[in-house]
Amino acid sequence: MSSTSSSPPAKRHRRRLAATAAVLALVPMLSGWHWAKLGWRDLHYNYPATPQSYDQIVNRFGQPCNADASAVWMSWTASDNGVTYTFRFHRKLGGYPTQMVAGKGGKSTNLDNDVYGHIQNAHLIGYTKSGIWGYNCRYVAGTTKWSTHAFGIAVDISSAYEPMGQCYSTRNKNFASIFKDHGWRWGLDFCDPMHFQYAFGY
């Protein structure tokens, strides 16, 4: 075995090592560039604990249709029809000033900075389709019980494609995990795949 000239397997080994080192060095650099370009950080600032019952919803977010329930707004453009939906939600779930969000009197970074930014940053915004709604002072369809929308703690996305009563998802499944990672419950659990709510047990 010569010590001055490398055998083909040794060369291959060195090439692999060099390639691995390059990838390991480039990935953080590229991700750093990507994040910096968007100016976004997943801040997780000041989230309220996710309520587990109706009483906890009222204790943490107030009565349905109260002024805080619709205090903060955001815009979200649907990828299919290009319509920008502007909707309102509770001040405890967003509106805090960040690199991406102008201060709107909100108390946390949850929905408008963290969830939305995460979906953008992961290039999943293309799966968010038409019919995007937030606060509505209305009951649950077919009942006289308050919807979580009336508390400003629910968002419907892709409602044109993910109707209530459908027990599977074709669009929202692509980013539902991001909502879940930020304290939200996905309505697919009760056959309402358009629906995301910041509450369990209700």
Next chain:
Amino acid sequence: MKRVVGVGAGIVLGAFVGLTLVAALGHTEPEPHPYGSPVGPEMPRDTGAGEMLVVVVGGVFETRAEAEAANAEMTFGDVAGYYVVPEAQFQGFVEQVGTPADFALVSAFRTDEGAREFAELAGFLGYPATILANRVRSLGGVYAGLGQEANPDGSGPLTGPVPESLP
């Protein structure tokens, strides 16, 4: 002695591996699936009898069956939309609608702001939504969606008359 130590080490190792596997693969108790209906309080079906209400109209129909069929087509996502009511339960309704019919799709409000917000929502969904120019008097009857609007003082839902809705 060696055998005893070996068996002991095996038991400890086995327990450790077992616990590691349980921690890695185990799950917490699954959540009930599905939750079913929400468990909050059921709100009273407020008809605002005698009050002067603002009404958003989604359509008028000759029969209840036609009105029900049209309403089934107008879904508001997972929140309540229009209600099927006989036109006669609102004094001053027919005069404003101008179309001879017996049933209508409506949602009633005590404030102009509540009516405007609902009409906007219906409009966004592509549904007809006309806010009647003049308030109509509720004669009671079936539930027409009253109570689903914010109290102007910001405290919560509006559950009683306001000065504008009093005759």
